[in-house]
Amino acid sequence: MAVEKLFESDDFLVVNKPYDMYINSDDANEKNTVTCHIASHDSHLSTSSNPLYFVQRLDYSTSGVLCIAKNKTTAANAGKLFEKRLTKKYYMAVVRGHPEFQLAEIRYAVGTDQSPHNGHRMSVVTSAASACGGSRPAHTRLLVLETGYYGGDPVAVVLLKPITGRRHQLRVHCHAIGHTILGDYTYSDRGDIAPHRMFLHATRLVLPLQQKPLDIQTSEPFFNDPEFTAKWKSLRVFYKYRNKEELVAACDDIDRQYIIGVKYKDFSIQ
Numbered sequence: 001m002a003v004e005k006l007f008e009s010d011d012f013l014v015v016n017k018p019y020d021m022y023i024n025s026d027d028a029n030e031k032n033t034v035t036c037h038i039a040s041h042d043s044h045l046s047t048s049s050n051p052l053y054f055v056q057r058l059d060y061s062t063s064g065v066l067c068i069a070k071n072k073t074t075a076a077n078a079g080k081l082f083e084k085r086l087t088k089k090y091y092m093a094v095v096r097g098h099p100e101f102q103l104a105e106i107r108y109a110v111g112t113d114q115s116p117h118n119g120h121r122m123s124v125v126t127s128a129a130s131a132c133g134g135s136r137p138a139h140t141r142l143l144v145l146e147t148g149y150y151g152g153d154p155v156a157v158v159l160l161k162p163i164t165g166r167r168h169q170l171r172v173h174c175h176a177i178g179h180t181i182l183g184d185y186t187y188s189d190r191g192d193i194a195p196h197r198m199f200l201h202a203t204r205l206v207l208p209l210q211q212k213p214l215d216i217q218t219s220e221p222f223f224n225d226p227e228f229t230a231k232w233k234s235l236r237v238f239y240k241y242r243n244k245e246e247l248v249a250a251c252d253d254i255d256r257q258y259i260i261g262v263k264y265k266d267f268s269i270q
Helices: 034-038 072-083 169-176 244-255
Strands: 004-008 012-017 063-069 088-096 103-107 109-112 122-125 140-150 153-162 200-207 214-217 232-237 264-268
Touching (some): 004 214, 063 072, 063 214, 140 169, 200 244, 214 244
Parallel strands (some): 103 264
Antiparallel strands (some): 004 012, 012 063
């Protein structure tokens, strides 16, 4: 799959990463990487003739906005914005089930899953009794955009805003509240294998740079996919979101934290 360039300047390159693609690899024979599509296979290394600096990461299965700095100074400046949580990141996902809320705050700490054979999987802390030293506070906001059916199964299209940036945070938080992301092999206990992809997409990134802020958005990721639309049936639309202006309006609402008339749910450690 091609890697679409969304924005390019002397300092930054922002691309739309396809799903099921690595960002980079130390294996020169691995060609399914973003770096191989836009530069050379070793461009993520400081020893490269034209090194690139990835100021954020996306999982192999996740698609969407990926920001890359072209020099160390720019990378450092952008990295500070991420560390201070001054950036805004918005993701679209399709999750299993029909949520009983429209807006949710998910404040479960995230840590490494200590169960045998779980490798890179993460887990959440949902009660004070289960807290462990290796977990870190994590916060996600979720807004339901539309409910429907995928292949006859109840699902919902949601907008996700990670307030913190833990590993697998969105995936593990959705799973913890009973709405695992459609096609998420890892957090469905390797059971959700029918969908052709994991339906998680980084749809918008706002980077408040001092000289010129960046506000980068992709086109709607799922309803342009005939494999998805062939199995989709809409039930109820809460927010229009399929063009850029509509999505920005939904982002404005998720930023408000509280919306009059919207059913709210708080998932926090008790």
